[in-house]
Amino acid sequence: MSLRTDAAARAGTWTLGDLTVNRLGFGAMRLTGRTAFSADASGDRERSIGVLRRAIELGVNHLDTAAFYFSPRLSANELINRALAPYPDDLVITTKVWPARNPSGEWWWATPEQLRGQVEENLRQLGRDHLDVVNLRVPPSERNGSIADHFGALADLRTAGLVRHLGVSNVTPAQLAEARAIAPVVCVQNPFGVGAPAGQREMLRLCGGNGIAFVPFFAIAGAGREAGAGAAEEEAVLAVAREHGATAAQVRLAWTLGLGAHVLAIPGTGDPDHLVENVGAGELVLSEEEMERLGAVGRA
Template sequence: MSPIQKSGTFHLGDRPVHRLGYVAMQLAGPGVFGPPKDRDAALAVLRAAVESGVDHIDTSDFYGPHVTNQLIREALHPYRDDLVIVTKIGARRDDKGGWLPAFSADELTGAVHDNLRNLGLDVLDVVNLRVMFDTHGPAEGSIADMVEAVAELQRKGLVRHVGLSNVTPAQVAEGRGICDIVCVQNMYNLAKRDDDAFVDALAKDGIAYVPFFPLGGFSPLQSDTLNEIATRLDATPMQVALAWLLHRSPNILLIPGTSSVAHLRENLAAGDLVLSDEVLRELDSVGKAA
């Protein structure tokens, strides 16, 4: 059994996916802006991911912009029937790579059509609405108008399932009053544990939780405890951090990103790690100390 198969499955709406997936974000240039430094290497990573059994790829047309979606299409189209491509809307880039809100009905509609065109699809499997009240984390405020705009695109048959990103529990509740919400994508990892109760509540409702920056993001996780446990398990610290997330809750879907085939395989091997109750308790202390 492969590491991906060992990780188990969960669902995105009516689509079952393995819990180890891949995000294409790092295939764009520095700062997720512009083309990759090595286009052939980027294409190779995408093909290696799917060949390894990955059936959940996360992307957005504002990565680049347009870069990662065009790479996915070049590398993988026509797509395997079991491949679920999840994209995000709600933001745009300025000419210097800055991240700006883009969640008017017209902007959201245009973003869906951009994703469809660049991915070569007639309908998007899952669209995550990225809420941009605060670029750096969730901030309260009504999201009803923007969710309604995405729900209208769903009614038109352009979107199968709707998810939310960078949101609070209250915003998810508001969104669920408008349409089904199949996943939440927020920042969460071994050290960043603000969403602990949120993860558990979503699990009870059968909603997937997809942590972005599962390895810490632009400031990789640093912990003596994590390093010591990794040495004992003959694994890398990042593999242990990913394995902890797989153990944390069955509704967590992982999408670690990389631009390297070797690093991709290292990430996916986290599915082989079995963490004892003692190790899990030690790792839990990392989050409590952060």
């Protein structure tokens, strides 16, 4: 597939605070060979560096990463630094804190006082003097708890100049409201995709009504397919893909982007061909009927 050098901009732009990004971005997790379902896979360093540089060539200017995106041999942040520094002036790098992994890969969760160390770890790995956007990634155990202490600690780091803008991830509407009462929130990263349950749709509407970017993860995997890539694809997605001569992944991304101007996509891959395929989804426009048909997937 041949794409124009501004391909990622074809889906339009959005602002994260005072930072303008193309709505079609890139998620860095898979650069390390790691997936949401595998903790010990290894990727290819030179290929991952090439994917990052090609993404920039195609107009991607929004990268999503984290210090805990690493495999035994590769770190997403360090790959980004190696591939792209000195960074393009328009590049926005979003990272996330609260979860962490020790060198053996075991998970731990930071206290509010430990968030500064996590921010500084991202700064060192990325070679930056400040972070563009930091998302507070809420652990599953706190899905109904208060995030005020942790978000307040991040707000202090924003005041100190280490962080430019703040977001939240894996939150409830009540937690979003709690965060916004402390400091401005520019984005929400929550699970969402074709077949998402009704409860996840509320956040989409809430963000749109408040001018907040909604950045779904699992936009390609989708509800019911998060157990791995081998899960069966929805027939409704395949039907639309056939109608457009597109792939199922492209249809899922196009549907995501069609949900509203405030919705961003951050598909990730370590494969250069998949990168081109994903970015090409920015040029795929679905009809209102197709959007509704896909939106009905999973509804009772």
